[in-house]
Amino acid sequence: MIDIRNLTKTYGDKKAVDDLTLHIEKGEMYAFIGHNGAGKTTTIKSICGLLDFDGGEIFVDGVSIKDDPIACKRKIAYLPDNPDLYDFMSGIKYLNFIANVFGVSREDRFARIKKYGDMFEITKDLAEPISSYSHGMKQKLAIISALIHDPKVLIMDEPFVGLDPKATFLLKEEMKQICEGGGAIFFSTHVLDVAEKICNKIAIIKDGKLIRSGSMEEIKGDESLESVFLELEDINA
Amino acid sequence: MLKLLLKTRFDMFFGSVSQGKRKKTASPLGKVMLILLFAFLAIYFTAVMTILFVGIGRETAGTDAEYSIFALAVLVSIGITLFDSIFTVKTQIYESKDNELLLSLPIEPKYIFISRLLFLFIVNYLLEAVVMLPAMVIYGIFIGYNVMGFVYSVVIFLAIPLLSLSLSSFIAWIVSVIASKIKNKTLVTTVLFAGAFGAYMYLISVMGPSGDMEEGAIDMSRFKDMFLIGWGAKAMTYGDTLSFVLFIAACIIPAILAYVILNKTFIKLITVSRGTVKTKYKEKAEKAEGVFIALIKKELKRFVSSSMYMINSGMGIVMMVVFTVMLCVTGNEMFAEIDGVDVSFLIPAICFALLALGSSMILISTPSISLEDRNLWIVQSLPVRGAHALLAKVSSHMIISTPFIIICSLILSIGFKISVINSILLLVSSVVTSAFFAYFGMLLGLLFPKFDWQNENVAVKQGFAIFGSMFGGMVWALLMSGIVVILSFISFIIGAIAVTLLNAGMCVAIHMYFLKKGEKRFALLKQ
Known part of the structure; x- marks a missing residue:
């Protein structure tokens, strides 16, 4: 579903991402972990067509993000690390805006808004302006907007930040269902326990370089993901 | 401290010259x-x-x-x-x-x-x-x-x-x-x-x-x-x-x-918590709309949601209406005769000048990119062509300003008893000139966006784009008015057609830029 080949992105003299290659297949839930400033957000933004990159290629479902970004974006749902949404809209207006952009039918959008709104307990607040929402509510709204067009590929940057425990649980369950339904999820996180429990694949990035990737079993064996991650960080220091 | x-x-304040490059x-x-x-x-x-x-x-x-x-x-x-x-x-x-x-x-x-x-x-x-x-x-x-x-x-x-x-x-x-x-x-x-x-x-x-x-x-x-x-x-x-x-x-x-x-x-x-009455959400199936309509509606909602945006960027509309009424009240005497010479043939040209100058002061499209700032990622991450995002901003400018231009044009035509053909040409030339200002403002807003503002008044009032759009627009309006006035000595029809074609040509040129290079630039904003 996502094919990243030799991705390189530099900011001035600094290589934020250095020759990164990664393949995410259908049904895979891929955790992307690394220290702050390792290059996770840069990689994620490059996949979503939000950043122009200097080298390499990214294909989403076989389509190059450089050649046809619109076609790629139609298949992707992106959840940023900070839910800066349109404060001047109400929650429902924002969801309808996103649904209109993705061409979601009247019936489907109604059903999905109902389903996810109730699931994340935000339905009663949908008529309120987003400016009045808490950080967690904005995050929930951003998640619903990502799910409203039934995406094949979900790219998320720290999706659990700001969510309450129940919403975190529900999001994890939803993520599992997407992968079971043939979708693919690639997300960054610092919560290693969550990554360990729900992901079947993992990629570890350090200073822009991919230092390890593969199935959860291959990477961690009998150890905890936390100890493996810290070990790898030390080895590559 | x-x-x-x-x-x-x-x-x-001086950050207004920072043009949105990363940090x-x-x-x-x-x-x-x-x-x-x-x-x-x-x-x-x-x-x-x-x-x-x-x-x-x-x-x-x-x-x-x-x-x-x-x-x-x-x-x-x-x-x-x-x-x-x-x-x-x-x-x-x-x-x-x-x-x-x-x-x-x-x-x-x-x-x-x-x-x-x-x-x-x-x-x-x-x-x-x-x-x-x-x-x-x-x-x-x-x-x-x-x-x-x-x-x-x-x-x-x-x-x-x-x-x-x-x-x-x-x-x-x-x-x-x-x-x-x-x-x-x-x-x-x-x-x-x-x-x-x-x-x-x-x-x-x-x-x-x-x-x-x-x-x-x-x-x-x-x-x-x-x-x-x-x-x-x-x-x-x-x-x-x-x-x-x-x-x-x-x-x-x-x-x-x-x-x-x-x-x-x-x-x-x-630190006051705003909003005392909760709006109740009524569950209903919302009508599905096209992407471009959704983008335009978003822009219009943005405009009406901010009093500072409306007041500062829409000031030209207020001034245009006020001066239209004032001109209608005092103009007939003023234009009847100047130094014994009948200058009534210049009335349509003067009316055009008023509408052009008023339009040049409407700056709705110019700050629209700067105002997106932290929200820019939304449209950039969606399957939306950058050119369409830009054209939606231009369109919303036109949707807000055009009705007022039409009304003012009609008031002037009736007030000064301008002939039907001249009235039509006054209307068309004014609307097309206003379209140019919408495109021109958008172009400057794209080339010189002002991000990282601490209050939206800065995005609406400061920066190269705003200054350029305001003064460049006024110079252009004066230039267009000059052309119409001079050509009116032959015929207002020629003058109106000339500026209509000129402005339409400029609109097409900027439109083409948006479709090609403009959308690439839009996609790279805030990188």
Whole structure:
């Protein structure tokens, strides 16, 4: 579903991402972990067509993000690390805006808004302006907007930040269902326990370089993901 | 601490030359360009005021109307500083994005408040200097000071921004207090500010000097004994101590009151939880719409959600309507005959000039990208062509402005009994010219966006895009008007067709740019 080949992105003299290659297949839930400033957000933004990159290629479902970004974006749902949404809209207006952009039918959008709104307990607040929402509510709204067009590929940057425990649980369950339904999820996180429990694949990035990737079993064996991650960080220091 | 906070305000202000590159501060070239632009504007307006005061000085020297220079200077100084601060106080003090950050730091709130007031003071002094300094110099050359008159002039120069700022602060305070208690604060803020602006315009038109300004024969006699302006003029001209004391008291007492009240309520107002009535969500299936319609609706919602955006960017609409009505009321006499020559054939051209100049002051598309700032990722991450995002902004500008242009055009056509063909051409040429301004503003907004603002007033009022769009637009409007006026000596039809084609051509050129390079640039914004 996502094919990243030799991705390189530099900011001035600094290589934020250095020759990164990664393949995410259908049904895979891929955790992307690394220290702050390792290059996770840069990689994620490059996949979503939000950043122009200097080298390499990214294909989403076989389509190059450089050649046809619109076609790629139609298949992707992106959840940023900070839910800066349109404060001047109400929650429902924002969801309808996103649904209109993705061409979601009247019936489907109604059903999905109902389903996810109730699931994340935000339905009663949908008529309120987003400016009045808490950080967690904005995050929930951003998640619903990502799910409203039934995406094949979900790219998320720290999706659990700001969510309450129940919403975190529900999001994890939803993520599992997407992968079971043939979708693919690639997300960054610092919560290693969550990554360990729900992901079947993992990629570890350090200073822009991919230092390890593969199935959860291959990477961690009998150890905890936390100890493996810290070990790898030390080895590559 | 105060110095540091004040420096931060100025850094934000000069940040207007930062053009959205990742973490990039203003480039040296950008700073130089900005300084040159300000210098040009300062020199231009100083020169205009100097010419005006020289005319008055020549006419009034040795007469009992020597106070006229200072009467006009005080009137204009209060007018421009009030005009500037009335729109900036609320956003600079109460709606700055860094309010919460600063309040979380170990800084006494009064320093935050004072630093913002000081910043506005300094800006007001710069504006006032453009008027008062030429007045003081010209008065000294043509009429001459007595000692007390000179001393009072300097003190009054320093005091005027106190008055303007305290009046503006009171208005902003009242608006903020009302807005903090009700749900639809945008509507209330817009109405209150529009009301304050209308009152200001009314006072200026009622109180404005009369006479032939070019010959310096401005009749300021009615101001001699007027509250405030008369006091200032007499204190500076004759060294009249009573007038001086009254003037200074009129400046200082409101300033002290404003400081005490605003300082006490500052934290309460900026930390108030807005919205008391919850809007209930009614579950219903919403109609599906196309992408472009969704983008346009988003832009329109953005426009009507911000009182500052509406007031500042839509000011041209208000002025266009006001001047249309004024021209209809007074124009027939004015155009009937000038120096014995029938100039009625120029009426459609003059009407076009009015509509073109009014349109050039509508700046809705220009700040629309800057205003997206932190939200820019949304459209950039969606399956939406950048060109469509840009064209939606242009379209929303047109949707808002075109009805007013049509109405004004019809009023002018009926008011001046313009022939049907000329009326149609006036309408078409004005709408197409307005379309050019929408495209032109969008182009500058794309090339020179201003991100990282702390209050949206900065995005709406500052930066190269805004200045370029405003002054470039006015120059273009004058150029178009000149073409129509000149060609009207042959036929208005030729002039109207010429500017319509010219503007349509420019629209097509910018449209093509948006479709090709523009959308790539849009996709790379904020990288």
